[in-house]
Amino acid sequence: MYIYDGNIKLDAVLDMPVKKEGKCPLCIIIHGFTGYKEEPHLEAVRKTMNEVGVATLRVDMYGHGKSEGEFEHHTLHKWISNALAIFDYAKTLDFVSEIYLCGHSQGGLLSMIVAPMERDVVKLLIPMSPAIVIPKGARSGNLLGTPFDPNHVPEILHSWDGRDLDGNYVRVAQTVDTDAAIKNFRGPVLLIHGDDDGAVPYSDSVDAAKKYENCTFVTIEGDDHCYGKHLDKVTEAIRDYLVKFMENR
Secondary structure (H helix, E strand, C coil): CEEEECCEEEEEEEECCCCCCCCEEEEEEECCCCCCCCCHHHHHHHHHHHHCCCEEEEECCCCCCCCCCCHHHCCHHHHHHHHHHHHHHHCCCCCEEEEEEEEECHHHHHHHHHHHHCCCCEEEEEEECCCCHHHHHHHHCEECCEECCCCCCCCEEECCCCCEEEHHHHHHHCCCCHHHHHHCCCCCEEEEEECCCCCCCHHHHHHHHHHCCCEEEEEECCCCCCCCCCHHHHHHHHHHHHHHHHHCC
């Protein structure tokens, strides 16, 4: 299926709970930088949510996966626009009782930014290994290991996987205020991060967890950015949290 953000077609998959009686929650799941909706860690999260009674909506964002747009020209502003279009679609689904938002890496950062924009709708926020380092690095002059002059942003940078990235990506990222986004979301947050993450600093999530008003922080000990060692611990944390959360709704 597809969701349209203006004239941009976003590839999406809607998965229903294993057992569904009446209305159910829906969780929007967003992948990360260079990622896509079928990545193993996202599939595992989707499966866990479906098993405990939550529908999931996974979407390839602009320039990623099977969606339209060129990777080189994607920015956080375009992803924010994508996310708002996804929310507009989710709000039309008559089986949905409430909406949750989950994102990994850049998708985790995006979820943190978008949650306060949809504060009346997002009943639970789940950032996974959020790439708070992206706006920090854009301002300091190092984008995921690529150095540059932050006061004179080049027209083209090279991403960590060798692909070109438009300088507008950095210019947009420099404007992102993660602290303001955290301050403006007062709903419940489940923040998950591996403490052996070599891609984005674990310490950024430690700091973010302290700033949220209502945050449960789960450390996946000895694990990397995409939970290649202890993915079961991630799904266990999500399962346990969701079961208790939904029991109290």
